[in-house]
Amino acid sequence: MSKTISGFSKLSKSKKIDWLVETYFSNKEAAKTVLKQYWNSNDKLQQLHDEFIENTISNYYLPLGVAPNFIINEKTYTIPMAIEESSVVAAASKAAKFWATRGGFKTEVISTTKIGQVHFNFSGELDTLQKYFEWVKPKLIETTKPITKNMETRGGGILDIELRDKSDTLEGYFQLHATFETLDAMGANFINSCLEQFAKTFVSEIADYEVIANTDLDIQIIMSILSNYVPDCLVRAEVSCKVEDLQEDPSIPADEFAKKFIQAVKIAEIEPFRAVTHNKGIMNGIDAVVLATGNDFRAVEACVHAYASRNGQYGSLTHASIENGIFKFWIEIPLALGTVGGLTSLHPLVKLALEMLHKPSAKELMQIVAVAGLAQNFAALRSLTTTGIQEGHMKMHLMNILNQFEASNEEKAHLVEHFKTNVVTHSAVVEALNNLRQ
Template identity: 35%
Template sequence: MSEQRDELMKLLSDEELDLFILTGGIDMDIADQMRENVIGITKIPIGVAENFIINGNPELVPIATEEKSVIMQASIGAGLVPEGFKATTSGNIMIGQIQVLEVPDMDAAEEAILAEKAALLVDANTLSRSRKAVDLQVKRLDTAVGEMLIVEVFADVRDSMGANLIDSMCELLAPTIARITGGRTLLPILSNLATKRTVTLTTRVPVELIGPAVVNDIIAADAFAWADPYRASTSNKGVMNGIIGVLLATSNDTRAVEAGAHSFASITGTYRPLTKWRKDGNGDLVGTLEIPMGIGTVGGVIQSHKLAQVVLRLMNVETASDLAMIAGSVGLASNLGALYIMVTEGIKSIQA
């Protein structure tokens, strides 16, 4: 047992240790309340990624994964950056969309919605005392079934993931939107492409630590991914290995984040890597990652999953932004660790 893992286990009470080792945090009664038609419970191993420094603070990071070497790659990547990772978030704005069909006059409909914007936001904000809609915008789409109007609601969901609130806001506004536009509303739904809720990471690997040849090879490997979507797909899978592991350990919606990440990777019209590696003036390797992160630390399954609550406590996480910065750092570290291994020893060296 590593020193850091031993240190983490000492922070657990006997009851919390049982959650990790025996129950996994849920029993059949809890599982039945969480999901329909439950017939059993599956368990995923949780390990600890080491060597992480995020915004100057050392971090021990629990990762839930069934895949061999994911935690090793993240730990190796984190160990290559003595100054750690610098992380920032853009806020907690999630986006909802209301689809409007059969609009008789698009120009008039768009003008009417924007004229009623303030009133629409007031209506949306009757649903929550603390999480509020902050903006409303309109766009047109040319589609295979004709032109349609899309009304987008932007809400600050704070530390929740926000899906239920956003869906409720859109459903509440849909009849009013139909009346204002003279059209027919169809889908009122959250978007998982959370472009207003991103996390950005930067890190630096000193050239003295890995040598100029390895710096150049990692940049060349990265260039391969930027030139070829087939390679970009696997590169991004490596990023998500780490991110999804952190989110699974904290009972967040991994499918939502995965969908948003891959949509973000192709938002320019070409599928691209989520990471970028370059060389600075000193010859050091500099890496960046930007990714949407629609996650929460309150609400949903997190409230009922005891193990998720313990994991959040162990990570000293209080806000959704805190969790996003940790998850993003693990994603960038995972990418770096995988690239370093591939250009030096080869990926099979850790898969044996």
């Protein structure tokens, strides 16, 4: 039976591992070996990784791949992708190659506004609160000047602060709803610092508000925190070509493919069960680039799925149409990303990933990431509406199955050749491997 421990965080990494293997693992030496074999041999680099988070015991590796041949606004990119799922990088690369000869991807940043909120309770008269807010608002901005000075020098800062009455949905609940421009930084620490200062000023200045010096203006701050929902930090990516230029597989007429493709998108627009899987495929591409560039994929995921539900029902993030013989496929998606701060200047592979992308600004990275999602979705829908998703996916998954059964290089070579003309399933691979070994 496992046991609790006091003072775990104060133990050395080796002592943490000793306690873990003694408490949880039957083969203690094997567990210790696995954990230690992923330590970096460069002590300085390992220390850097150890200090990213708390209670570090090892490093958890994901493959870093690249998808070449992306033409975005007439500029060529090779996109780094950190992901464990078979076929994602291959699918993105295939879509990039397809559209590279059809005009490439076109993108634009629509807006870059980010949001933070001070949540508080108030039980008095709304008119009194409104007048106080109007009086104190300049002071809210003024008292954050030490925080915003550098950001303002670069052209960013606080855009506005609003008082929002939410008491109709939760008794006594109000917000200071603030908007920000954070330029190339994702801006979480900047925004949260501003919000916490807003909260302090909002409460402390009550004593100097002469209009109600003798009135009880009871404001109770609940919390001050940025919102990861950023519907006004929006980017658009699209591809288009003549319908006849979609022809790739001679067995499927271009117009038939286009109609099936658009119908597949429309199904995802109105059917949540399909939309979730449809959008998960988009996020395969987006998360992989977000992770490779040191950004917060959890924040991106939460925001994107909220955005997909903004009209009251969860639906597709991508859309498609045919107008005057032109096929068009596009995505509009909120992405709060940064290219400075956080891991972008600390993690060596993040630095390389950003350099590979021509050291993009946050706006440029938004466009690249949106393209990765659109490309991934195009590749998935093309497979679904033609050969089916499993043919390509399972062939990419073949190597995972062979590694699971510790196939030798010779066995791998033989079975890769065998499954070029046979359907890949887990049972079929196991049977073929057993036959080969016998």
